[in-house]
Amino acid sequence: xxxxxxxxxxxxxxxxxxxxxxxxxRSEAHHAVxxxxxxxxxxxxxxxxxxxxxxxxxxxxxSDVSKFMYFGSSNxxxxxxxxxxxxxxxxxxxxxxxxxxxxILSGCGYLDGSEISxxxxxxxxxxxxxxxxxxxxxxxxxxxxxxxxxxxxDNSCSQRNALVESARLARSCIQPLCDCEACNFGAxxxxxxxxxxxxxxxxxxxxxxxxxxxxxxxLIQDFSCEKKPIGTICIAGVLVARVLEGVKVxxxxxxxxxxN
Numbered sequence: 001x002x003x004x005x006x007x008x009x010x011x012x013x014x015x016x017x018x019x020x021x022x023x024x025x026r027s028e029a030h031h032a033v034x035x036x037x038x039x040x041x042x043x044x045x046x047x048x049x050x051x052x053x054x055x056x057x058x059x060x061x062x063s064d065v066s067k068f069m070y071f072g073s074s075n076x077x078x079x080x081x082x083x084x085x086x087x088x089x090x091x092x093x094x095x096x097x098x099x100x101x102x103x104i105l106s107g108c109g110y111l112d113g114s115e116i117s118x119x120x121x122x123x124x125x126x127x128x129x130x131x132x133x134x135x136x137x138x139x140x141x142x143x144x145x146x147x148x149x150x151x152x153x154d155n156s157c158s159q160r161n162a163l164v165e166s167a168r169l170a171r172s173c174i175q176p177l178c179d180c181e182a183c184n185f186g187a188x189x190x191x192x193x194x195x196x197x198x199x200x201x202x203x204x205x206x207x208x209x210x211x212x213x214x215x216x217x218x219l220i221q222d223f224s225c226e227k228k229p230i231g232t233i234c235i236a237g238v239l240v241a242r243v244l245e246g247v248k249v250x251x252x253x254x255x256x257x258x259x260n
Contacts, residue, residue, distance in 0.1 A: 098130050098131050098132050099131050099132070099185075099186030099187070100131070100132045100133075100134050100184065100185050100186060101126050101131050101132065101133050101134065101185060101186060101187050101188075101189060102134055102136060102180050102185040102187070102188050102189070102219075103119070103122060103123065103126075103133050103134065103135050103136070103189050103190075103191065104136050104137065104177065104180075104188070104189070104190045104191075104200070104216065104219075105119065105135055105136070105137040105162075105166035105169060105170065105174070105191070105195075106137060106138070106142075106162050106166065106193060106195025106196055106198075106199045106200050107137075107142050107160070107162050107165040107166055107193070107195040107199060108165045108166060108168040108169050109146070109148050109165075109193070110148075110192070110193040110194060111146035111148055111151060111193075111194055112142050112143070112144060112145055112146040112194060112195060112198065112199075113142065113162065113165055113166065113193055113194075113195035113199070114166065114169065114191050114192070114193040114195050114196075115191055115192045115193035115233070115234065116169065118191040118192050118193070118233045118234065119169050119191045120169070122189055122191055122233070126189075131186070134173075134175070134185070135166065135169070135170035135173060135174040135175070136174065136175050136176065136177045136179070136180045137162050137163045137165075137166035137167075137170075137174055137176070137177055138162050138163065138176070138177045138178075138199065138200065138213060138215060138216070139161065139162070139163045139176045139177070139178070140161070140162055140163075140199065140213070141159045141160065141161055141162070142159070142160045142161070142162050142165065142195065142198070142199055143198040143199050143202075143204075144198065145157045145159070145160050146194075162195065162199050163176060163177075177213075177215045177216060177219070178215045180215075180219055181222070182219060182222035182223045182225075182226050182228060183222075183226070185223075185228070186228060186229075187223075187228055187229040187230070187231065188219065188220070188223045188228065188229070188230045188231070189230075189231040189232070189233075190230075190231070190232045190233070190236040190239060190240075191233045191234075191236060192232075192233040192234025192235050192236045193234070193235075193236075194235070196234075196235055196236040196238075196239060197210075197235055197238065199213075200212065200213055200216055200236075200239060201213065201216075201238070201239055201242065203235075203238050203239075203242070208242075210238070210242055212239050212242055212243055216239065216243075217243050220239065220240055220243040220244065221243060221244070224244055232249065235251070237249035237250060237251045238251060
């Protein structure tokens, strides 16, 4: 005879199912709470890190405002990085601003304007020494536009402005030459390029009888009167020789070193 098996009421199964379901729900709730706590911890950590970075940035700005401002407004990316090094090497007297150096441009490209490598290397070296390069150019048309690929006059090109073309080199941080005053700068530098003898003067056509444009002539005289340094590169030396009587400049070739 088969033994009578004791049957569990359905209500007991329902109770067990409800119990398991409730346990799962409680477990999920606990996990959700744990996740929420972790998320809040992460958010708190991010906020603390952001606050710390803001604090450090404000501390940096307040410690030397000029260093921060110059980094944001520098003419060249390279010079801005180098200038930060130069500023940090400056003497501890923060009341003494770094000297500004006036650089005179005449266009972009050695055949009808300023020689690019001379302009850039000059700017980098000035910045590396902790000084600030400031660019100027005459607001006048370039004498003759030259195609730098063919090295021939570009007759198809409309007339170009020396100030506008020079802005390519100065990253738009440039001023008209007439605004440059010797009293505001520690030195004057004129890079080479045929713009010096075609736009800044007419030496290319008249030689020793050339005329230097009035704004530059006056500027050279003012720097000389204030006994401030005047530096020229390559052919630009003829400008100083023409304006200042009795001044000796290095220009051209020395036969002793001419191998041709």
